[in-house]
Amino acid sequence: MGRRGVKEYRAPEALQLILADRDRQDLVCPSCGSEDIIRTPKRRVRKVRWEADRQVTLHCTKCGRHAAYVPKAVTQPSEVELGSV
Numbered sequence: 001m002g003r004r005g006v007k008e009y010r011a012p013e014a015l016q017l018i019l020a021d022r023d024r025q026d027l028v029c030p031s032c033g034s035e036d037i038i039r040t041p042k043r044r045v046r047k048v049r050w051e052a053d054r055q056v057t058l059h060c061t062k063c064g065r066h067a068a069y070v071p072k073a074v075t076q077p078s079e080v081e082l083g084s085v
């Protein structure tokens with residue numbers, strides 16, 4: 001029980017969400033379009049140093065999809081051509 005509700009994003013969707021978060025843009029679920037994304041840990045506006053080695057999880061409360069990444073490990077530029085995956 002419980003675990004069945006957790007779905008992974010497809011890779012291009014996860015990448016899109018991860019890059020949006022890394023660039024501190026508004027988070028919109030690439031799968032269902034919801035803006036109700038729970039980010040863990042929460043962004044701290046006053047925090048000067050980005051916690052680059054802590055895992056960030058992004059969870060859409062609407063469709064239940066889930067992505068996780070470590071900011072330090074994401075080296076791709078923002079202009080990613082998702083169609084080439």
Ligand SMILES: [Zn+2]
Nearest residue numbers: 029032060063
């Ligand atoms: Zn969603």
